Amino acid sequence: MTAPKRKSRANGEGTIYQRKDGRWEAAGYVLAADGTRKRVRVYGTTRREAADKLTEKIANSNRGLPVATADSTLGDYLTYWLNGVAVHRLRENTHVRYAACVRLHLMPGLGTKKVARLTAKDVRTFLDRLRATCQCCTQGLDAERKACCAVGECCQKQLSALTVTYVHSVLKSALEHAVREDELPRNVARNVRATAPRPRRFRPFTATEARQFLDAARADRLHALYALALRTGLRKGELLGLHWEDLDLSNGTASIRRSLQRTRTGGLTHLPTKTLASERRIALPTECIRSLKEHRQQQDKEREIAGSAWRDSGLVFTTPTGRPLDPANLTRRFRSFLDRAGLRRIRFHDLRHSTATLLLEQGVDLVVIKELLGHAHIGVTAGVYAHVRLRLQRDAIDALGHALGGQDDDLDDPPATAVVR
Structure with missing residues:
Protein backbone atom coordinates (compact mmCIF):
# COMPACT_ATOMS: atom_id res chain seq x y z
CA MET A 1 0.00 0.00 0.00
CA THR A 2 1.39 3.39 -0.99
CA ALA A 3 1.91 5.82 1.93
CA PRO A 4 -0.11 9.05 1.66
CA LYS A 5 1.86 11.85 0.12
CA ARG A 6 2.82 14.55 2.62
CA LYS A 7 1.61 18.04 1.82
CA SER A 8 4.53 20.11 0.57
CA ARG A 9 5.23 23.45 2.21
CA ALA A 10 5.28 26.69 0.29
CA ASN A 11 8.63 28.44 -0.06
CA GLY A 12 9.34 30.43 3.12
CA GLU A 13 6.44 28.86 4.99
CA GLY A 14 8.73 27.27 7.57
CA THR A 15 8.04 24.09 9.50
CA ILE A 16 4.47 23.28 10.50
CA TYR A 17 3.35 20.18 12.39
CA GLN A 18 0.72 19.05 14.87
CA ARG A 19 1.82 18.52 18.47
CA LYS A 20 0.77 15.70 20.75
CA ASP A 21 -1.53 18.05 22.65
CA GLY A 22 -3.48 18.71 19.44
CA ARG A 23 -2.20 22.22 18.81
CA TRP A 24 -0.35 23.17 15.64
CA GLU A 25 3.17 24.58 15.85
CA ALA A 26 4.94 26.58 13.14
CA ALA A 27 8.60 27.58 13.18
CA GLY A 28 10.76 29.72 10.91
CA TYR A 29 13.66 32.15 10.82
CA VAL A 30 13.10 35.90 11.22
CA LEU A 31 15.10 39.05 11.85
CA ALA A 32 15.58 39.38 15.62
CA ALA A 33 15.74 42.58 17.67
CA ASP A 34 19.54 42.27 18.01
CA GLY A 35 20.07 42.18 14.22
CA THR A 36 20.65 38.42 13.86
CA ARG A 37 18.28 35.84 12.37
CA LYS A 38 16.63 33.57 14.89
CA ARG A 39 14.12 30.76 14.82
CA VAL A 40 10.68 31.60 16.22
CA ARG A 41 7.78 29.33 17.07
CA VAL A 42 4.09 30.17 16.98
CA TYR A 43 1.05 28.10 17.84
CA GLY A 44 -2.56 27.76 16.75
CA THR A 45 -5.61 25.56 17.21
CA THR A 46 -5.59 24.83 13.44
CA ARG A 47 -2.87 24.44 10.83
CA ARG A 48 -4.11 27.55 9.05
CA GLU A 49 -3.97 29.67 12.21
CA ALA A 50 -0.37 28.63 12.97
CA ALA A 51 0.66 29.17 9.33
CA ASP A 52 -0.93 32.65 9.24
CA LYS A 53 0.87 33.69 12.43
CA LEU A 54 4.23 32.57 11.08
CA THR A 55 3.58 34.16 7.67
CA GLU A 56 2.90 37.50 9.35
CA LYS A 57 6.16 37.33 11.32
CA ILE A 58 8.17 36.36 8.23
CA ALA A 59 6.53 39.14 6.20
CA ASN A 60 7.43 41.72 8.85
CA SER A 61 10.97 40.35 8.96
CA ASN A 62 11.28 40.62 5.15
CA ARG A 63 10.25 44.27 5.42
CA GLY A 64 13.13 44.85 7.83
CA LEU A 65 10.99 44.93 10.98
CA PRO A 66 12.70 42.95 13.76
CA VAL A 67 10.70 40.33 15.61
CA ALA A 68 11.44 39.87 19.31
CA THR A 69 11.85 36.31 20.47
CA ALA A 70 11.73 34.67 23.88
CA ASP A 71 15.51 34.27 23.94
CA SER A 72 15.98 38.01 23.38
CA THR A 73 17.02 40.13 26.31
CA LEU A 74 14.27 42.13 27.94
CA GLY A 75 16.03 45.29 26.76
CA ASP A 76 15.82 44.16 23.11
CA TYR A 77 12.21 43.08 23.56
CA LEU A 78 11.17 46.38 25.15
CA THR A 79 12.81 48.30 22.28
CA TYR A 80 10.91 46.15 19.78
CA TRP A 81 7.65 46.54 21.70
CA LEU A 82 7.95 50.33 22.07
CA ASN A 83 8.91 51.03 18.45
CA GLY A 84 6.96 48.29 16.69
CA VAL A 85 3.82 47.78 18.76
CA ALA A 86 3.08 50.42 21.40
CA VAL A 87 3.82 53.32 19.06
CA HIS A 88 0.78 52.33 16.97
CA ARG A 89 -1.58 51.86 19.90
CA LEU A 90 -0.78 54.67 22.33
CA ARG A 91 -1.32 58.40 22.19
CA GLU A 92 1.95 60.19 21.55
CA ASN A 93 2.30 61.70 25.02
CA THR A 94 1.56 58.32 26.61
CA HIS A 95 4.19 56.69 24.40
CA VAL A 96 6.73 59.32 25.48
CA ARG A 97 6.02 58.48 29.15
CA TYR A 98 6.34 54.75 28.45
CA ALA A 99 9.65 55.31 26.66
CA ALA A 100 11.00 57.37 29.58
CA CYS A 101 9.91 54.65 32.01
CA VAL A 102 11.72 52.00 29.95
CA ARG A 103 14.87 54.11 29.55
CA LEU A 104 15.19 55.27 33.15
CA HIS A 105 14.04 52.22 35.08
CA LEU A 106 13.35 49.00 33.16
CA MET A 107 16.48 48.99 30.97
CA PRO A 108 18.96 49.60 33.83
CA GLY A 109 17.17 47.21 36.19
CA LEU A 110 16.12 44.27 34.00
CA GLY A 111 17.44 44.99 30.50
CA THR A 112 20.04 42.20 30.42
CA LYS A 113 17.63 39.46 31.56
CA LYS A 114 16.44 36.94 28.97
CA VAL A 115 12.70 37.29 28.38
CA ALA A 116 12.14 33.52 28.57
CA ARG A 117 14.04 33.24 31.85
CA LEU A 118 12.45 36.20 33.60
CA THR A 119 10.72 35.10 36.80
CA ALA A 120 8.22 36.65 39.16
CA LYS A 121 10.99 36.77 41.76
CA ASP A 122 13.15 38.84 39.37
CA VAL A 123 10.33 41.33 38.91
CA ARG A 124 9.55 41.54 42.63
CA THR A 125 13.24 42.02 43.53
CA PHE A 126 13.54 44.73 40.87
CA LEU A 127 10.49 46.63 42.16
CA ASP A 128 11.67 46.37 45.78
CA ARG A 129 15.07 47.73 44.79
CA LEU A 130 13.48 50.48 42.71
CA ARG A 131 11.33 51.49 45.67
CA ALA A 132 14.34 51.81 48.00
CA THR A 133 16.93 53.35 45.65
CA CYS A 134 17.79 57.05 45.56
CA GLN A 135 17.18 58.25 42.00
CA CYS A 136 19.74 61.05 42.26
CA CYS A 137 22.43 58.44 42.91
CA THR A 138 21.17 56.00 40.26
CA GLN A 139 20.76 58.52 37.45
CA GLY A 140 23.61 60.83 38.44
CA LEU A 141 21.26 63.82 38.66
CA ASP A 142 23.59 65.76 40.98
CA ALA A 143 26.79 65.08 39.05
CA GLU A 144 26.75 68.32 37.03
CA ARG A 145 26.15 70.64 39.96
CA LYS A 146 28.49 68.59 42.18
CA ALA A 147 26.11 68.56 45.12
CA CYS A 148 24.12 66.21 47.30
CA CYS A 149 24.65 62.62 46.10
CA ALA A 150 27.67 63.61 43.99
CA VAL A 151 29.56 64.69 47.11
CA GLY A 152 28.54 61.73 49.26
CA GLU A 153 25.49 63.31 50.92
CA CYS A 154 22.67 61.13 49.65
CA CYS A 155 19.32 62.94 49.56
CA GLN A 156 17.29 59.67 49.53
CA LYS A 157 15.12 60.90 46.67
CA GLN A 158 13.08 57.75 46.17
CA LEU A 159 10.31 57.08 43.70
CA SER A 160 6.75 57.42 44.88
CA ALA A 161 4.57 54.33 45.19
CA LEU A 162 2.52 55.68 42.27
CA THR A 163 5.58 55.80 40.00
CA VAL A 164 6.70 52.29 40.99
CA THR A 165 3.19 51.04 40.18
CA TYR A 166 3.40 52.79 36.81
CA VAL A 167 6.73 51.09 36.01
CA HIS A 168 5.18 47.76 36.95
CA SER A 169 2.18 48.39 34.68
CA VAL A 170 4.42 49.23 31.69
CA LEU A 171 6.32 45.96 32.18
CA LYS A 172 3.05 44.03 32.45
CA SER A 173 1.80 45.57 29.19
CA ALA A 174 4.99 44.65 27.33
CA LEU A 175 5.02 41.05 28.57
CA GLU A 176 1.30 40.69 27.90
CA HIS A 177 2.03 41.31 24.24
CA ALA A 178 4.68 38.58 24.34
CA VAL A 179 2.04 36.18 25.68
CA ARG A 180 -0.40 37.19 22.91
CA GLU A 181 2.31 36.51 20.32
CA ASP A 182 2.96 33.06 21.87
CA GLU A 183 6.51 34.02 22.86
CA LEU A 184 5.75 33.42 26.56
CA PRO A 185 3.39 30.94 28.22
CA ARG A 186 2.40 33.43 30.92
CA ASN A 187 2.99 36.98 32.10
CA VAL A 188 5.22 36.66 35.18
CA ALA A 189 4.82 40.36 36.01
CA ARG A 190 1.13 39.74 36.71
CA ASN A 191 2.06 37.32 39.48
CA VAL A 192 3.78 40.11 41.43
CA ARG A 193 1.71 42.18 43.81
CA ALA A 194 2.78 45.78 43.87
CA THR A 195 2.23 47.95 46.93
CA ALA A 196 -1.03 49.78 46.35
CA PRO A 197 -0.25 53.51 46.06
CA ARG A 198 -2.16 55.93 48.19
CA PRO A 199 -4.82 57.68 46.12
CA ARG A 200 -3.79 61.13 45.00
CA ARG A 201 -5.17 63.68 47.41
CA PHE A 202 -7.04 66.63 46.04
CA ARG A 203 -8.94 69.42 47.73
CA PRO A 204 -11.79 70.49 45.47
CA PHE A 205 -13.66 73.72 45.98
CA THR A 206 -16.42 73.74 48.55
CA ALA A 207 -19.81 75.09 47.48
CA THR A 208 -18.91 78.48 48.99
CA PHE A 348 -7.02 73.23 36.95
CA HIS A 349 -7.99 69.54 36.96
CA ASP A 350 -9.39 70.03 40.47
CA LEU A 351 -12.25 72.01 38.92
CA ARG A 352 -13.32 68.68 37.43
CA HIS A 353 -13.02 67.05 40.86
CA SER A 354 -15.04 69.93 42.31
CA THR A 355 -17.84 69.28 39.81
CA ALA A 356 -18.10 65.61 40.73
CA THR A 357 -17.81 66.23 44.47
CA LEU A 358 -20.51 68.91 44.51
CA LEU A 359 -22.84 66.73 42.41
CA LEU A 360 -22.34 63.79 44.76
CA GLU A 361 -23.07 65.97 47.76
CA GLN A 362 -26.31 67.04 46.08
CA GLY A 363 -27.36 63.40 45.80
CA VAL A 364 -26.85 63.01 42.03
CA ASP A 365 -26.62 59.37 40.95
CA LEU A 366 -23.12 58.00 40.34
CA VAL A 367 -24.11 56.76 36.86
CA VAL A 368 -25.11 60.28 35.80
CA ILE A 369 -21.79 61.68 37.05
CA LYS A 370 -19.89 58.93 35.18
CA GLU A 371 -21.63 59.86 31.91
CA LEU A 372 -21.03 63.58 32.43
CA LEU A 373 -17.33 63.14 33.20
CA GLY A 374 -16.81 60.59 30.42
CA HIS A 375 -15.28 57.87 32.57
CA ALA A 376 -14.85 54.52 30.82
CA HIS A 377 -16.16 52.52 33.79
CA ILE A 378 -18.27 53.43 36.78
CA GLY A 379 -15.59 51.83 38.96
CA VAL A 380 -13.29 54.71 38.03
CA THR A 381 -15.85 57.25 39.21
CA ALA A 382 -16.59 55.30 42.38
CA GLY A 383 -12.88 54.83 43.15
CA VAL A 384 -11.82 58.44 42.65
CA TYR A 385 -14.63 59.83 44.79
CA ALA A 386 -14.76 57.08 47.41
CA HIS A 387 -13.91 59.57 50.17
CA VAL A 388 -16.96 61.68 49.27
CA ARG A 389 -19.25 58.66 49.23
CA LEU A 390 -17.89 57.57 52.62
CA ARG A 391 -18.62 61.00 54.08
CA LEU A 392 -22.15 60.90 52.67
CA GLN A 393 -22.61 57.43 54.15
CA ARG A 394 -21.50 58.80 57.52
CA ASP A 395 -24.02 61.65 57.26
CA ALA A 396 -26.76 59.17 56.37
CA ILE A 397 -25.86 56.85 59.26
CA ASP A 398 -25.78 59.78 61.68
CA ALA A 399 -29.19 60.92 60.42
CA LEU A 400 -30.59 57.43 60.90
CA GLY A 401 -29.05 57.23 64.37
CA HIS A 402 -30.65 60.54 65.28
CA ALA A 403 -34.03 59.27 64.08
CA LEU A 404 -33.74 55.96 65.93
CA GLY A 405 -32.51 57.64 69.08
CA GLY A 406 -35.41 60.10 69.20
CA GLN A 407 -38.60 59.56 71.17
CA ASP A 408 -41.90 59.79 69.29
CA ASP A 409 -44.81 58.13 71.08
CA ASP A 410 -47.26 59.12 68.34
CA LEU A 411 -45.74 56.69 65.85
CA ASP A 412 -46.84 53.07 65.96
CA ASP A 413 -44.44 50.23 65.27
CA PRO A 414 -44.84 48.80 61.76
CA PRO A 415 -46.65 45.46 61.57
CA ALA A 416 -44.45 42.39 61.84
CA THR A 417 -45.52 41.27 58.34
CA ALA A 418 -44.42 44.50 56.63
CA VAL A 419 -41.91 43.96 53.80
CA VAL A 420 -39.22 46.55 53.24
CA ARG A 421 -38.21 46.83 49.56
Missing part, protein backbone atom coordinates in the same frame (compact mmCIF):
# COMPACT_ATOMS: atom_id res chain seq x y z
CA GLU A 209 -15.55 78.61 47.22
CA ALA A 210 -17.17 77.53 43.96
CA ARG A 211 -19.61 80.45 44.15
CA GLN A 212 -16.74 82.85 44.86
CA PHE A 213 -14.85 81.40 41.89
CA LEU A 214 -17.78 81.90 39.52
CA ASP A 215 -18.38 85.45 40.79
CA ALA A 216 -14.74 86.41 40.23
CA ALA A 217 -14.67 84.72 36.79
CA ARG A 218 -17.35 87.03 35.40
CA ALA A 219 -14.75 89.78 34.96
CA ASP A 220 -12.20 87.53 33.24
CA ARG A 221 -11.76 87.20 29.47
CA LEU A 222 -12.09 83.42 29.82
CA HIS A 223 -15.15 83.55 32.06
CA ALA A 224 -17.06 81.14 29.78
CA LEU A 225 -14.23 78.58 29.94
CA TYR A 226 -13.99 78.71 33.74
CA ALA A 227 -17.77 78.42 34.13
CA LEU A 228 -17.91 75.49 31.71
CA ALA A 229 -15.04 73.74 33.51
CA LEU A 230 -16.67 73.98 36.94
CA ARG A 231 -20.27 73.36 35.89
CA THR A 232 -19.66 70.40 33.56
CA GLY A 233 -16.33 68.86 34.67
CA LEU A 234 -14.78 68.89 31.18
CA ARG A 235 -11.06 68.15 30.99
CA LYS A 236 -8.65 70.94 30.06
CA GLY A 237 -7.87 69.43 26.66
CA GLU A 238 -11.58 68.90 25.94
CA LEU A 239 -12.33 72.55 26.70
CA LEU A 240 -9.48 73.83 24.53
CA GLY A 241 -10.46 71.47 21.69
CA LEU A 242 -14.09 72.66 21.54
CA HIS A 243 -15.19 74.09 18.18
CA TRP A 244 -18.24 76.27 17.70
CA GLU A 245 -19.69 73.53 15.49
CA ASP A 246 -19.61 71.22 18.55
CA LEU A 247 -22.06 73.46 20.40
CA ASP A 248 -25.82 73.56 19.94
CA LEU A 249 -26.73 76.58 22.02
CA SER A 250 -30.36 76.48 20.86
CA ASN A 251 -30.89 73.03 22.36
CA GLY A 252 -28.28 73.47 25.10
CA THR A 253 -25.90 70.62 24.26
CA ALA A 254 -22.19 70.14 23.55
CA SER A 255 -20.55 67.27 21.65
CA ILE A 256 -17.13 66.30 23.02
CA ARG A 257 -15.20 64.84 20.09
CA ARG A 258 -11.53 65.79 20.52
CA SER A 259 -8.86 67.11 22.83
CA LEU A 260 -6.22 69.78 22.22
CA GLN A 261 -2.78 68.81 23.52
CA ARG A 262 0.83 69.74 22.93
CA THR A 263 2.91 66.86 21.61
CA ARG A 264 6.66 66.62 21.09
CA THR A 265 6.49 66.16 17.32
CA GLY A 266 3.31 67.97 16.31
CA GLY A 267 3.11 70.90 18.72
CA LEU A 268 -0.49 71.85 19.48
CA THR A 269 -2.47 68.97 18.06
CA HIS A 270 -6.11 67.86 18.03
CA LEU A 271 -6.26 64.28 19.31
CA PRO A 272 -9.12 61.86 19.93
CA THR A 273 -10.66 61.99 23.39
CA LYS A 274 -8.90 60.14 26.20
CA THR A 275 -11.09 57.04 25.86
CA LEU A 276 -14.02 56.00 23.69
CA ALA A 277 -16.36 56.79 26.60
CA SER A 278 -14.93 60.33 26.70
CA GLU A 279 -16.49 61.03 23.30
CA ARG A 280 -19.91 62.09 24.49
CA ARG A 281 -22.76 64.59 24.29
CA ILE A 282 -23.56 66.59 27.39
CA ALA A 283 -26.28 68.97 28.45
CA LEU A 284 -25.18 72.57 29.01
CA PRO A 285 -26.33 74.48 32.10
CA THR A 286 -28.38 77.60 31.38
CA GLU A 287 -25.64 79.78 32.90
CA CYS A 288 -23.07 78.28 30.49
CA ILE A 289 -25.30 78.88 27.46
CA ARG A 290 -25.56 82.54 28.46
CA SER A 291 -21.81 82.94 29.07
CA LEU A 292 -20.95 81.18 25.79
CA LYS A 293 -23.19 83.58 23.83
CA GLU A 294 -21.44 86.50 25.52
CA HIS A 295 -18.07 84.92 24.75
CA ARG A 296 -18.97 84.61 21.04
CA GLN A 297 -19.83 88.30 20.91
CA GLN A 298 -16.52 89.11 22.58
CA GLN A 299 -14.68 86.90 20.07
CA ASP A 300 -16.37 88.74 17.18
CA LYS A 301 -15.06 92.05 18.54
CA GLU A 302 -11.55 90.59 18.90
CA ARG A 303 -11.74 89.42 15.27
CA GLU A 304 -12.54 92.96 14.13
CA ILE A 305 -9.72 94.44 16.21
CA ALA A 306 -7.17 91.85 15.00
CA GLY A 307 -8.07 92.38 11.33
CA SER A 308 -5.65 90.57 9.02
CA ALA A 309 -3.78 89.14 12.03
CA TRP A 310 -6.79 87.01 12.94
CA ARG A 311 -6.33 83.26 12.39
CA ASP A 312 -9.73 81.58 12.19
CA SER A 313 -9.39 78.18 13.86
CA GLY A 314 -13.07 77.61 14.58
CA LEU A 315 -12.22 77.09 18.23
CA VAL A 316 -14.40 78.39 21.02
CA PHE A 317 -11.51 79.43 23.27
CA THR A 318 -8.58 81.15 21.56
CA THR A 319 -5.96 83.86 21.99
CA PRO A 320 -7.03 87.43 21.08
CA THR A 321 -5.82 86.71 17.53
CA GLY A 322 -7.77 83.47 17.07
CA ARG A 323 -4.96 81.00 17.67
CA PRO A 324 -5.37 77.93 19.90
CA LEU A 325 -4.72 78.36 23.61
CA ASP A 326 -1.67 76.46 24.84
CA PRO A 327 -2.59 74.15 27.78
CA ALA A 328 0.53 75.24 29.71
CA ASN A 329 -0.36 78.92 29.25
CA LEU A 330 -3.89 78.23 30.50
CA THR A 331 -2.44 76.61 33.63
CA ARG A 332 -0.32 79.70 34.35
CA ARG A 333 -3.23 82.02 33.63
CA PHE A 334 -5.48 79.99 35.95
CA ARG A 335 -3.01 80.27 38.83
CA SER A 336 -2.76 84.04 38.38
CA PHE A 337 -6.53 84.30 38.30
CA LEU A 338 -6.86 82.42 41.61
CA ASP A 339 -4.27 84.71 43.21
CA ARG A 340 -6.06 87.84 42.01
CA ALA A 341 -9.41 86.50 43.19
CA GLY A 342 -8.00 85.69 46.64
CA LEU A 343 -8.86 81.99 46.28
CA ARG A 344 -6.66 79.15 47.45
CA ARG A 345 -4.56 77.52 44.74
CA ILE A 346 -5.84 74.31 43.23
CA ARG A 347 -4.89 72.53 40.00
